[in-house]
Amino acid sequence: MAGPKVAVVGAGLIGLSTALCITETCPSCSVTVLSDQFSPNTTSDVAAGILIPHTYPDTPIHVQKQWFRETFSHLFAISNSAEASEAGIHLVSGWQIFKNTPKEQLPFWLDVVLGFRPMSEAELQKFPQHRFGQAFTTLKCDCPPYMLWLEKRLKASGVQICPRKVADLWELHSEYNIVVNCAGIGAHQLVGDKKLFPVRGQVLKVQAPWVKNFIREGDGLTYIYPGIDSVTLGGTREKDNWSLSPDPGTTQDIFDRCCSLEPSLRGAQVVKVKVGLRPSRQSVRLQREVLSQGGVKLPVVHNYGHGSGGFSVHWGTAKDAAYLVRECIAALQGSSSRAKL
Amino acid sequence: MRVAVIGAGVIGLSTALCIHEQFHGLVPSLELEVYADRRTPHTTSDVAAGLWQPYLSDHGNLQETLWNKETFDHLLGHLGSPAAKEMGLFLISGYNLFTQPVPDPSWKNIVLGFRNLTPKELELFPGYSHGWFNTALMLECRSYLPWLTQRLTQKGVKFFHKKVESFQEVSGAGVDVVINCTGVRAGELQPDPELQPGRGQVIKVLAPWVKHFIITHDIESGIYNSPYVIPGSEFTVLGGINQNGNWSEENSPQDHKTIWENCCRLLPALREAKIVEEWSGLRPVRPQVRLERESVRHGHCQAEVIHNYGHGGFGITIHWGCAMAAARLLGSILQERQAAGPPQPRL
Numbered sequence: 164m165a166g167p168k169v170a171v172v173g174a175g176l177i178g179l180s181t182a183l184c185i186t187e188t189c190p191s192c193s194v195t196v197l198s199d200q201f202s203p204n205t206t207s208d209v210a211a212g213i214l215i216p217h218t219y220p221d222t223p224i225h226v227q228k229q230w231f232r233e234t235f236s237h238l239f240a241i242s243n244s245a246e247a248s249e250a251g252i253h254l255v256s257g258w259q260i261f262k263n264t265p266k267e268q269l270p271f272w273l274d275v276v277l278g279f280r281p282m283s284e285a286e287l288q289k290f291p292q293h294r295f296g297q298a299f300t301t302l303k304c305d306c307p308p309y310m311l312w313l314e315k316r317l318k319a320s321g322v323q324i325c326p327r328k329v330a331d332l333w334e335l336h337s338e339y340n341i342v343v344n345c346a347g348i349g350a351h352q353l354v355g356d357k358k359l360f361p362v363r364g365q366v367l368k369v370q371a372p373w374v375k376n377f378i379r380e381g382d383g384l385t386y387i388y389p390g391i392d393s394v395t396l397g398g399t400r401e402k403d404n405w406s407l408s409p410d411p412g413t414t415q416d417i418f419d420r421c422c423s424l425e426p427s428l429r430g431a432q433v434v435k436v437k438v439g440l441r442p443s444r445q446s447v448r449l450q451r452e453v454l455s456q457g458g459v460k461l462p463v464v465h466n467y468g469h470g471s472g473g474f475s476v477h478w479g480t481a482k483d484a485a486y487l488v489r490e491c492i493a494a495l496q497g498s499s500s501r502a503k504l
Numbered sequence: 505m506r507v508a509v510i511g512a513g514v515i516g517l518s519t520a521l522c523i524h525e526q527f528h529g530l531v532p533s534l535e536l537e538v539y540a541d542r543r544t545p546h547t548t549s550d551v552a553a554g555l556w557q558p559y560l561s562d563h564g565n566l567q568e569t570l571w572n573k574e575t576f577d578h579l580l581g582h583l584g585s586p587a588a589k590e591m592g593l594f595l596i597s598g599y600n601l602f603t604q605p606v607p608d609p610s611w612k613n614i615v616l617g618f619r620n621l622t623p624k625e626l627e628l629f630p631g632y633s634h635g636w637f638n639t640a641l642m643l644e645c646r647s648y649l650p651w652l653t654q655r656l657t658q659k660g661v662k663f664f665h666k667k668v669e670s671f672q673e674v675s676g677a678g679v680d681v682v683i684n685c686t687g688v689r690a691g692e693l694q695p696d697p698e699l700q701p702g703r704g705q706v707i708k709v710l711a712p713w714v715k716h717f718i719i720t721h722d723i724e725s726g727i728y729n730s731p732y733v734i735p736g737s738e739f740t741v742l743g744g745i746n747q748n749g750n751w752s753e754e755n756s757p758q759d760h761k762t763i764w765e766n767c768c769r770l771l772p773a774l775r776e777a778k779i780v781e782e783w784s785g786l787r788p789v790r791p792q793v794r795l796e797r798e799s800v801r802h803g804h805c806q807a808e809v810i811h812n813y814g815h816g817g818f819g820i821t822i823h824w825g826c827a828m829a830a831a832r833l834l835g836s837i838l839q840e841r842q843a844a845g846p847p848q849p850r851l
Contacts, residue, residue: 243628247773253713254628256597256639277625278637286616286639289583289595298617300597300625300637305713373594373737375715376639391713430589 166193167492170335172353173345173467174198174324176207176306179313180477181345181466184485186320189492195339196317199328202310206347209366209439210474211388211395212251212304213377214238215259216272217472221446224271227472230479232275237478238302251308251391257377258282260296260424265381268295276301290378290424303377304474305390329353333454336461341491343464343484348442350467356448359468361440363404365413367421368393371431378424383471385420393434396421400471402443409436444468449480451487462491505533505841507834508674510693511685512540512663514549514645514823515812517652519683522827523834524659531838538656539674541667544649548687549819551706551785553734553741554592554644555717556821557600559727562610565792569610571825576614578824579641592647592737597639598717599625601632606721615640629770632720640717643820644736668693671800675807681837682809683830688788690813696794699814702787703750704728705759707767708739709777718770720744728787728817731766739780742767746817748789755782790814795826797833808837 169192171182182196202208216231218224242252260282273279282296290296314324329335332354335342344350351359371394379386388395396417414436422428448468454461466484469476509520520538527534544550556576562569582588583595599621612618621635629635657663668674671682671693686693688701714735722730728746735741744766745759760782768774794811812830815822 243772245772245775248711248713248776251713253715255715256637278619278622280617280619283617372712373589373592373642375594375596375735389715426584426586427588427594429586 166191167340167495168192168338169194169341169343169488170339171196171343171345172198172329172332173347173349174201175205175345175347176310176473176477177347177466177469177481178345179310179317180481181343181484182317182322183313183320184478184481185343185488186317186322188482188485189489192488192492193321195323195325197325197327197329199326201324201326202314203307205310206439206442207310207473208306209364209437210306211366211386211390211397212306212309212474213255213388214276214302214304214475215379216475217470218271219444219446219470219472227476228271228275230476230483231272233479233482234476235275235302238304242302246312249308250312251305253303253305253391254300255303255377255389256298256300257379258286258296258298259379259381260290260293261381262293264295273299303388303390305392308391332463333456333461336454336459340495341462341464341488343466343488345466347467348440350442350448350465354465356468359442359444360403361405362443362470363401363406363438363440364398365409365417365436365438366398367396367414367417367433368435368437369396369428369431369433371428373427374425380424385417385424387421387425387428394431396428405440407438407440409438441470442468443470447476447480449483449487451491462495464488464491505531505838506535506537506679507681507683508537508539508679509683509685510539510668510674511687511813512538512543512649512653513547513685513687514649514819515687515815515826516540516683516685517649517656518823519685519812519827519830520656520661521652522824522831523683524656524661526831526835527838528659536661537664537679538661539664539666539668541665543665544653545646547645547649548785548787549645549649551704551783552645552820553706553736553743554642554648554820555596555734556641556643557719558609558611558818558821560606560609560721568793568822571822571829572611572818573614574825574828575822576641579643587651590647591651592642592644594642594737595639596642596717596735597637599629599635599637599719601629601635601718601720603632604723605634606723612638629718642736645820670802671807671809672802672805676805680808681834682807683834684809684811685813687813687815688786690788690794690811694800696790698790700749700789701751702728702789702816703745703747703752703784704743704787704817705745705755705763705782705784706741706743707760707763707779708741708781708783709774709779711735711740711774711777713773714740714771720770731763731770733767733771733774740777742774746787751786753784753786755784787817788814788819789816793822793826795829797837810834
């Protein structure tokens with residue numbers, strides 16, 4: 164079959180990186196990205212983009228670790244190259260701190276990040292309310308630069324990026340051979356996945372260029388992530404809250420919590436307040452499905468539900484999704500050659 | 505009691521502040537003055553990136569290591585205060601890179617989280633086989649010197665924008681103690697063959713994605729003659745020049761090329777960085793810091809001088825410890841004066 168036509172629904176981090184992986188894994192494909200939102204208006208653009216994994220309760224740890232390792236490795240190479248600043252990828256060091264010593268002191272990803280070790284007594288003195296901490300160096304993907312860089316690479320690979328609101332995956336069956344569903348939180352509506360729920364996050368982007376280290380509280384509620392042009396202060400984790408409007412009370416609360424960890428932030432100017440709905444799920448839905456109506460089949464690959472861990476595992480899941488697309492192609496070729504008999 | 509500080513770099517201004525803090529309550533008649541022909545942003549201190557880091561080895565000079573520690577601890581204590589931002593003070597982490605194994609530095613327990621680099625981290629820096637990671641402090645003089653100046657002005661310290669030609673010029677005019685913080689040009693007040701300029705040149709660029717300092721070392725070429733990248737609050741400083749005996753304060757195109765090519769090899773993404781400024785400065789290099797009292801005679805005049813100069817490429821790193829030591833020397837002068845009773849008329 165000449166050049167299978169693949170539609171990737173969703174132009175967030177997952178959609179763009181999956182589309183890119185497909186062009187690399189299946190060079191004969193023609194890939195089109197369809198989405199109603201593009202950078203800087205996707206959920207991905209709200210996130211700070213720091214590589215600190217979230218743990219999915221229902222995905223095996225070794226799979227999550229593999230995804231993280233592949234993502235880290237891939238971005239590490241870019242951060243070390245001449246393209247680093249254009250791609251918005253940079254190393255950042257800092258501390259994850261806990262008010263009480265956690266049960267699990269050694270996370271599964273400790274040997275993927277760089278230089279992981281417990282914080283020394285002297286380092287902990289900077290955080291008098293915290294008893295335990297971990298110091299390490301990781302990567303950060305700044306958005307929009309990273310998203311724009313992905314779009315640039317996609318266009319260079321001949322991928323079409325088209326604004327289109329897809330109401331139903333089936334509507335694509337006549338134009339495309341395979342559909343890849345990277346709709347993020349949109350999958351709740353698009354495929355009726357009731358296991359997918361929003362976890363609302365509000366963040367502040369502030370001007371504080373003297374902040375060079377990240378600080379994250381172990382429960383993930385309060386964090387300070389220095390980026391290229393601003394520092395992201397967060398945050399909230401509000402399950403099942405669909406509101407995309409910034410809440411002023413929350414803004415003040417985030418600011419106060421961050422200032423208690425980093426007093427110098429009091430002098431920082433808030434430039435923007437943003438809200439994103441983390442597309443959360445007990446496990447990332449990364450699987451094939453075949454939709455069929457009236458004898459017509461449409462292979463679908465799902466790649467959504469990354470919750471708070473999108474940046475940390477995006478490349479690993481994009482690669483796996485691309486392999487699933489390859490399997491779909493093989494299956495289509497198999498059935499089409501059978502049809503020729 | 506009139507005390508004149510000569511020099512308004514980081515050493516002069518901090519020594520003045522330290523003296524004021526220590527003595528203004530105790531010595532009611534204390535009048536503090538600062539004389540300088542150059543002020544921020546035109547001092548040697550302003551050229552420096554502002555990273556707190558001593559040289560690799562203290563050559564057994566324990567006193568200097570203690571002054572370094574005193575400075576670090578003093579600054580660390582100010583980190584959480586509202587003044588930190590205005591002072592240009594913040595934490596920063598980063599890398600020291602070597603092409604061979606080296607002994608741990610004297611300051612490994614002063615900085616935070618000092619450790620060796622892992623093999624994976626070394627992959628970031630091809631050509632370097634060993635290295636350290638630690639968290640230290642930045643103290644940007646572009647902010648710190650104005651902050652010190654403001655504090656001093658608020659406390660009534662007088663500033664004189666002029667070049668002092670001799671100790672006698674101020675002591676003859678009624679100043680009781682002169683604090684000599686003249687840095688690289690101390691030789692103009694009193695010849696000092698041990699004091700040499702260590703010429704440096706830096707390129708300031710916009711590279712806000714760089715969050716770590718990276719200092720490379722080449723044991724053969726000597727300290728700061730190997731590329732370094734130090735991200736500040738506004739600009740990232742690229743450097744790696746240290747020419748002993750070179751008095752030129754002009755930017756050299758050859759040195760520009762050396763710095764640019766070496767730093768871009770270290771961090772390829774720097775090629776995209778926009779160059780904003782370029783500066784040269786003369787580190788006041790001396791085998792050790794001159795921090796001592798001297799009675800300087802000129803005819804019938806006697807001047808009490810406290811020397812505090814020769815801090816090489818670690819002035820910011822050591823400044824507070826030295827300021828405190830200079831203040832202690834002033835304290836002993838004050839004690840002697842008190843014990844000696846009222847001053848005798850000079851014949």
